[in-house]
Amino acid sequence: MPKNIFLNILIGAFIIIGSLLVVAFKPVNLGLDLKGGISMVLAPDxxxxxxxxxxxxxxxxxxxxxxxxxxxxxxxxxxxxxxxxxxxxxxxxxxxxxxxxxxxxxxxxxxxxxxxxxxxxxxxxLSQIKENVITQTVEVLRRRVDQLGVVQPVITRLGNSKVMVELPGVMDLERAKKVLGKTAQLELMEVVDASASLDALQKELKPDEKILPSKEGHEWYLVKKKPIITGADLKTAYESTDSFNNPAVSFELNSKGAEIFGNFTQSHIGKRLAIVLDNRVMSAPVIRSRISDQGQITGNFTPDQVRDLSAILRAGALPTTLHILQDAVVGPTLGKAAIKQSIYAGLASFLFVVFLIITRYKTAGATATIAIIMNGLLLWAGLVLLGATLTLPGIAGIILNMGIAVDSNVLIFERIKEEISRGNTLRKAVEYGYKRVLSAVYDTHATLLVAALILFQFSSGPVKGFATTLTIGTIASFLSNVYYSKVMIDILAKLRMLKI
CATH class of the missing domain: 3.30.1240 (Hypothetical Protein, Haloacid Dehalogenase-like Hydrolase; Chain: A; domain 2)
Structure with a gap:
């Protein structure tokens, strides 16, 4: 057996074993339509x-x-x-x-x-303002979802004024609404006065001041409109406990914010400072000494609320209020049914193709069958390694990829049969057949790959899942159904077992 064939077998075995290990020990990420989860359409104000x-x-x-x-x-x-x-x-x-x-x-x-x-x-x-709001909203939502550890979320724009969010595996709709919809605008503001009577404060109100309620709504605070520090000056936020060992959120300021805050607190010792979150005063402690780079948000928080608030503050504030236009929970039962039906459809398609190709092309058809299995294995391993999400349209892409892979083999086999009918020996017919049809196969795969990449770049949601499997499948198809199919045919021809 020639050295190059032996080397190809060795490399092929290494690729197959590696792919089997990847598939066996690491599951593929499932999309919303297969795994279940939450889908929301949001509109920033x-x-x-x-x-x-x-x-x-x-x-x-x-x-x-x-x-x-x-x-x-x-x-x-x-x-x-x-x-x-x-x-x-x-x-x-x-x-x-x-x-x-x-x-x-x-x-x-x-x-x-x-x-x-x-x-x-x-x-x-005005167009710039609208564009900035949508862009910033998408970025902040993506950071928030990342902080919560959701695998393969879909966060994308819908037109010029809406954002679509899909969270596979997340079933708590109310928590998702709170985490995604919370503006999380943190502000530290100078307190002018405080009272249980709103009317009393309204009499004192000046143009550069505003009145804010406490978290519980039982007290009102007259504060300066211009905040001393905002969430933009945050360095980080994390879970902690207050002096009474209750859950709280601690935060640290960046160097710029720390300098401003330090100067303010030094010149306002004895006065109150309001820690404001989304226009509600969470607490208003008295400044006892200079404070530079740290602070704490206290209140009647639960541990879950503290964890979520810390993550939200780290991700940054939304530029404005979000309105939830549409929300839905896709149950995992629907996903399981879709997977089951798709598996049945895929197996039926595979068995039918195998029957036809072996019946028509005999042992050459058997090599094509092995190449199809290798193609599927490489495609699945590629999805896992790239961290791609498998969606229902993605499964359709896998099934379509099987048909495209067989098509390449059919072109090559028919060309080989044509060369045999011209009087060439089997070995020469194989060489001539591959050589004369390879340019068409190259063009087919290149065109399909370009189309799949364009679809991946400019699509979103389930359509992107289809483009993902088509892209990976096209590369896997060329490697298995063109390159390694030729290796297997060469081996059968040398062993005088090739029938076509």
Whole structure:
């Protein structure tokens, strides 16, 4: 037996044994449609973000006017823009020139009346805000799901305003809603006053202040609107216990946040500091000394709530509130039924193909059968090694891949038979057959691989599962049904056992 054939057998045996070990000791990840789990469609509140952006811009405009000695009656933000009340109609030109220069390409300035000016964000800037909100939402959701240890989640955009989340193996819908839907906006704010009476605080309220409820809703806090520290300054968050040994969340600040927080606490000793989470005051301790890089969130937390909150804070805050448009729990029973039906369909297809190919091509058909089994083994091992998720469309891709693999063998076998009919010996017919059909087989596999990769890149969810199995299967098909099929045919030809 020639050395190259022996080497090919050795490499082939190594690949098969390695694949068998991978398949035997590591299970493949199953998708939502096979394993069961949770599917949700979420929509970030983009209007809220735009409103907050108008409020921040209105505050900046007021400061800009003061800096440039332009006196106006009022600067009022609203949902659809910012209204500026002028003292004199002649000030419009100065206001227009200053705003258009400072906010280049970001705003449109128009005159509503002689003494009222309206400022709106430009369409380009509004599009940027919406795009940033969706992109940040997807990134934060992905980090949160990763922190929770969910295997192979699907988090993808739906159009320009929605996000789809699929969590295979997760069956607790209420917990998923809390973890994914919680904004987790952490803010440390200066407390001006606190009272059990909301009306009393409303009488003290100033433009740069706001009133927030306590976690239980029994007390109200008057705080400065501008936070000292936000979740963006967090370095990490982790589970801990408070001084009474109750579950709590401790956090550490990054260097920038630690410096700001240290300076503030040093200059505000004896005053209260509100630890605010999603516009609720979790606690408001009195500052006893300088605090630099650490803090703690306490409350009536359970251990599970502390674990989830720590993970959420580490993942970062959502840019806005999320609205749950659709949610569903796919039971594992449906997944088991789908797997069972797919296995039956796959076995039936395989046996039928084996019967046809052996009946028509005899021992050459037997080599094709072995190559198909090798193809399936390599495909499954590839899914496991890459950590890919097997979905119901993915199983359809595996079955389709079997047909494509057989098609290559049929092309080659028919070409060999044609060479034999021309009077060539069996050995020469095999060589000529492979040589003259190989370019077509190359083109077929290359085209299929490119199509599968494009489908994988631009699709999502179950369709991506189909593209995954098709991509891996195409590579496995060429290795087994073209390359190693030729090795096996050469061996049979040398042993004078090849019949076709």
């Amino acid at each position: 983009i209007d809220k973000v735009i409103k907050e952006e108008y409020e921040n811009t209105a505050s900046d405009i007021s400061k800009l006017f003061l800096k440039n000695h332009i006196n106006v009656l009022d600067v009022t933000p609203s949902q659809d823009g910012i209204y500026i009340d002028l003292l004199n109609a002649s000030d419009y030109s100065k206001v227009y020139e200053l705003l258009t220069k400072y906010y280049t390409n970001r705003i449109d300035v128009s005159k509503v009346s002689p003494l009222k000016v309206k400022v709106r964000f430009s369409s380009i800037y």
